[in-house]
Amino acid sequence: MKGRHTYQYSTLSRKVRDVLYICLISFLVVYLSSSAMAVRLMHRYDALLSKQWIDRNGTILHIEPNDKGYLSIPIRNTSLRFDQALVSKEDQMFWYHFGFNPFRMGQDFFRAVLGKRLQGSSTLTQQLVKNLLHKENDRTFRNKLVETVYSIALELHTSKEALLRMYENTAYFGEQIQGVETASEYYFGKDTASLSDEEILRLVSTLGSPSLRHPGTTANSKFSKLFSDSLAMTNEIDTDKTSKPKEPSLRRANNAFELEMFAGDCPKQCDFTIDAELNQRVREILARYLDTKLSTADNGAVVVLKLPENEILAIVGSPHPDSLTSGYQLNMATAPRPIGSTAKPFIYLSAFENGARPYSIVDDEENAYAIGTGFAFYPKNYDGKFRGEVTLHQALSNSLNVPSVKVLEFSGLPYFYDLLQTRLHFVPYQPLERYELGIALGALEMDLLTLSHYFTIFPNEGVLRPLTIHPPTAFPAPMNTVTKPESVANTSFVRLVTRILSDREAGVEQFGVVSSLTLPMKNYALKTGTSRDYHDSWTIGYTPDFLVGVWIGNSDNTPMKELSGQSGAGGIWHDVMTYMITTPYNKETAFSFDGLKEFTESGGIEFGLPGDDYEKARLLLASDRLIVGPHDGDTIELSENTTVPLRARERVQWRVNGVDWGSGSEISWQPKKTGVYHIEASTQNRVDVLKLLVTEPQ
Template structure:
């Protein structure tokens, strides 16, 4: 049987394979060749997203305009109904074409040639390419073809889901709002998932001519019925009030945050926007009602403990106001801190060996200031209380004991505590303040001071302040960055300070039974401060769960009318603390005083530490000076009426320039000449000498 050779069939098979290979190679080349095109579009899409600042709950505080001047933020979830209505209006065959609808394409190009119109009939993929290429205002045949090529490239490299999402986030809806997420928040003050069908249709109606057909515009209202009919929606238009997000209120929400170097996108912050708004209103209300007190400015800081997260920072009651200082973030402006410095002084004294039950003299006292002159500190009420405990002295914010306690601590030691332990950067060298630190001469801003106060509820640990959730530690102009938590004091000593600051009963003498510092709760502690001549009013208070710091004053440094830390900042502090106690941030956490030991003496209870030598430490700082007045170095003006009181701790022999005067506890001398006078007192056990200086009144 003859052998058959199928030469013709083999030739066909080879040709078929060649064609398939050619198609595959061609498609591969097309795919590879369009990668740069698709990448270019994707990069343009990503660059359109505006920088977002979101609070701890995800609320957008204020988006910044992108490089094209539009506000755009990606939508987390888009309702399925919105996408259905969108595709019915813009691109019914979206899932069936490769970026271009050929029939619509021909019709659109013909329209451009015939009437110079917009062309219309573009697919969603083409519209996406047009927006990202920036061709909205340049409707030419060439651009139409370029957009079609880009659309085809997108279809090759992206899924339909990705393309639709990109379009939803880039489409224009009017008023410089780009994307469904930003448009929903701006026009309806809600997330896309909460939109009603009417609101969805109002947004869809804006497409194509957003500058004149944005939601709420007359054209949008007029076209709504025809658009609803076109997308087969039976929703009837009902006139509603468009609740646009107020740009001015948004700017107010981020006014203070602009003081920080927030290098993030998006910025997920620890700030509570709702709480901040409520607290700003508290500040605004109090300042409005304090017209007779000559006070224009204030600041409030709220921290979540123990994490040290910044919940609220208010540096101006109304950043939009034209009042002096309204445009300043006063929470970051250094001011004299008054008596709020005292807890840190007593903390160092306890570390050195003193205790809350240690006795100290509250009496007339002088110390030399940097100029060489004597300075006489007075208490706020002008009274001296004699021998008191450090507990009583701190509770009632007594000035003379604070100065003496700082002397006991030693200025070099306290300078190291501020500079090296707290890493505080003062406005001028600490040596210029000297013992004046105890009287509130040191300047700090409210945020820094509030941060330092966290060492008491956090039991000796200074943690970084956190503003960005992803980055603990924040940078502000007056502060260094604290990158990691640092133990700045043993908890035994911070517990002693907190125990005193939480004791409102001992503070009754100075602040009264009921005041702005009184709250119907037990787990809180606080310290007030008033700078000289009522320039600044401070209150810093805390629980284990949160801290509230308040400052009142004037940005131009003019004095207030007798507003103290209690009557000024204290009233605002009370209202903000009440807000915090009724918030979810209050966990009713009690203070821990596990290292504190009670000592009973003559029926009263004092606090110390286990292992204390109570008798020795009680008299550790008691003043044993024999001469109480005058003081060594006093300079007195001489006249024919000058009388120098001579006061000793016990009856003594008094000598003036080595001449015996009298044996007495108290007497006086009437000098007649200028110059240095030596005054000596002698008892059975000791002798003491002071020098005073008399100068002519001329």
């Protein structure tokens, strides 16, 4: 008898074990097969989240519509009160079921058999699946079964907290808005965690009929009142109050206009170095200036860089990017334009590298230069005056054109081309050989962003770092291929340039004692620029902590009404710089001029480098010609009253074709017939000769 019971017990144990094995294997099969379903839903979930552009402080710059055309921001800070209200309204058994409610599904089954419309038996998990499968409007019993299978799969592989968050991120709240975080920002201008009880009620009441019952409608107010009565939340809902949605600022904001060219390869969240508040302030300053009646420029651009990292803090290429007029849809921060005198700091840097110094003498006098066309051109200064001998310090501080051409000629065009193309990695829009010495007069084209980037070598003491807009990686700026920090110039020579550009007293002759270039501090350097016929106005200035570049003009290239770099871009630059001084970006870092040496030989204080041969460097660019004018090779048309002034640096004896004509530093000569004439000027120690061609009038 005992053996019989033992046998029966053994048989029963074996059957129980087999059943357990079958259950375990079945569970594993279901679990593993459901894994693929859960993964598929997670991919669908990721696709429903919008790509976001975020600034350096976490502010949303832009949200792109998702696959459904909705705007969707993932919830950032959870709200327990919202979770409680949501579960209370939509699925009170959420924390206990495995994806479906069998009792409510049974009710729906009998309603389906009777041919009646199905009621809302879906759990939060099933509603989530419905959203992910894009089956929101399919209320058939067959689809309910599919939802149930997928819901079980999700429950097996996802925590309840994660499921709740996924639902909150995919629920539709009307007005093309998906997700509670997006709805909170759109309807109430705050994140979910900051919502009041009334605002929570209004959002939760939207669910079930978002198109008709979203915040801002009477239906929402009335439903919120009814719903609040069943919760331990505020019941002070004004049913007559219909708060209107805020402006759709979540769609492409002004701050995102210029960033489109940099966001192509971003993942779901695209982080920028941009400071949204600063960017908007800069745009307001630009628009305020360009919108005045005094401005004859319609377009403008501003770039602000954080130094020494070269991070782009602000890039504004249009004052009104939402407008379709006046070229406002063009990003002028990346549009190439002639850069005017802003090329001069690089020209003088080249000269310092070749032995010149700020105290070197150069002649500011009329001179003729042969160009590729075979004709001569005569550079003029902005004010039309010639000043005779000036130092390079004076020439750069006052942005004199004539000396700058001579400085570029001294360094040599091949040397300067190498600086631009090899060291700065500049890619010109046309061969540099076409510009020749015209570079010194501002003919070279660059866009504001690239030019501002190159200017960073001065505050960054000779180092060219990549521009950064996606921290911590860098992007190749337009016309620029810099990918890693490079030392492109000796620190001492760069400091010489900054020392000149920061000397506002030396530029008083051209810019005045007080002007738009004057800031309430001394620790800054700047350079202005104006292109030919006032088509472009530039100002670029910097401290060791930040750089501000400004351009204004007209996108159709029509000229402005005598707006120079100072009177045009200078005003905008002044206001942006003044604002930057008040921000945390201003660390009040001082320029370093260590390694520079003062010289007092000229009676004043000048500066150069230790070990300079002062006299040699001082006269390095000085002209050895006696004759100042006319110029060798000039052509003169003969008329009855043709008079040619003969000018020399000192008192000389003049001869024309070997015949004495008089003495003095300046006399007049009247040719009587056409032909070639040799003009000679001599002193006891020197002789200078040039050739003139006198022709019949054309």
